[in-house]
Amino acid sequence: MSSGRTTSSSGHLVSSWEEFLGWLRGLAKQDIIHAPDSSERIRLFNAEEISSLPFPVKKSLDAFKCLFFPVRRNLGAPFISEIEPAKASKPLVILGLKACDLKALRVLDYVFLGGEEKEEGYEQARTSALIISFDCEEPGENCFCLGLGGSIYPEKGFDLNLSRLGSERVLIELGSKKGEEFLAGAGFGSASENDLNERDDRRREGERLFEARLKEEGLDFRGIDIKTLIEASTKDGFWEKFSERCVECGACNFICPSCHCFLLSDWEMREGVVRFQSWDSCQYPGFARVAGGANPRGFRYQRLRNRYEKKFVFLKERLGEYACTGCGRCIDACAGEIDIRMVLKELKNEKRI
Structure with a gap:
């Protein structure tokens, strides 16, 4: 991975972190602002709290998908009237996404x-959201994004991207017309060539840290055909x-930024039968069960393999990239301590093709 310059100083601004938060604080009364707090959990910030927002050095513990694809959503009463259209969303400002989070949004x-x-519902949330991403300065304990060909800094899919410079300054890259309009009137200065050079130096140093750990732990899967390895691992x-070790809790699915399976269920409520959309997990025993009780994935090993096939085979064929972002959140959450990196490492080392 090279952090070679792909853009000129045009389209880049600089400010202090404090000035940027001050601009956000002035907009907080009309926009809903979500960001990771000091414990790296995503939450809503009101105007009075904006000044305490920490600069997100590494990925959040939570996945940002819950802001676009909620855990549970009321779809209305389909047996009484048509499915209710999604309500117009209040402008949503989301800070703290990393390159891995933006990759997950491409999947969604x-x-x-x-x-x-x-x-x-998803379309409304995406349309109303302003995405403010950040360079990743240090790897989380279980991150391996570079090992799957990812990047530690966003290159596309954001409205604004922030890179930290020295002296509490930030370099702001404008990624869309929406981002440009968001900062209209902020009065931030234009970035200089020195600012861009400093950002690039910091990115290279960040890549060096990530690459060193990948090499030390044998987690570089670039150049490995994971798709073919998984396809060849079905019978032994x-x-x-x-x-x-899987306890069928579904935590890996729920914390994953790109998992998206859902269940539709009808509940009898005071106003009649109401339909809800809720997150589902492909690790649940009944996930693939059909009418009559047949279950093509009745065993745990079949469901675990299916999860990997979805990430590295099915969506790879359609998107041209893996649906796994290498964020490592599933490792953080797994009660059975199943480490996706170790699964891939064993597939790689056993050379099953």
């Missing part, structure tokens, strides 16, 4: 917006070994 965009029928007990 494909799923919910890529076909003839759009998912209205490989997945049974890892699935023995």
Whole structure:
């Protein structure tokens, strides 16, 4: 990965972090602002709290997908009237996304917006949101984004991207017309060539740190055809070994920024039967069960393998990139301590093709 310059100083601004937060504070009364707090959990910030927002050095603990694809959503009463259209969203400002989070949004965009029928709730949230991403300065304990060909700094998919410079300054890259309009009137100065050079130096140093750990732990999967390895691993007990530790809790799915399966259920309420959309997990025993009780993935090893097939085979064929972002959140959350990096490492080392 090279952090070579792809843009000139045009389209880049500089300010202090304090000045940037001051601009946000002035807009907080009309916009809803979500960002990671000091504990790296995503939450809502009101105007009075904006000044305490920490600069997000590494990825958040939570996935940002919950702001676009909520855990549970009321779709209305389909047996009484048509499904209720999604309500117009108040402008949403989301800070703290990293390159891995933006990659996950590309997956969700494909799923919910890529076909003839759009998912209205998701589309409303995406349209109303202003995405402010940040360079990743240090790897989380379980991060391996570079090992899958990712980047530690955003290159696309943001409205604004912030890179930290020295002396509490930030370099702001304008990624869209929406981002440019958001900062109209802020009065921030234009970035100089020295500012861009400093940003590039910091990015190279960050890459050096990430690369050193990948090499030390043997987690570089670039140049490895993971898709073919997984396709060839279906008959020799490989997945049974890892699935023995799975407790079928679904945490890996719920914390994953690109997992998107959902369940539709109808509940009898005071106003009649109401339909809800809720997150689902492909690790649940009944996930693939059909009418009559047949279950093509009745065993845990089949469900675990299916999760990897979805990330590295099915969506790779359609998107041209893995749906796994390398963020490592599933490792953080897994009660059975199944480490996706170790699964891939064993596939790689055993050379199953």
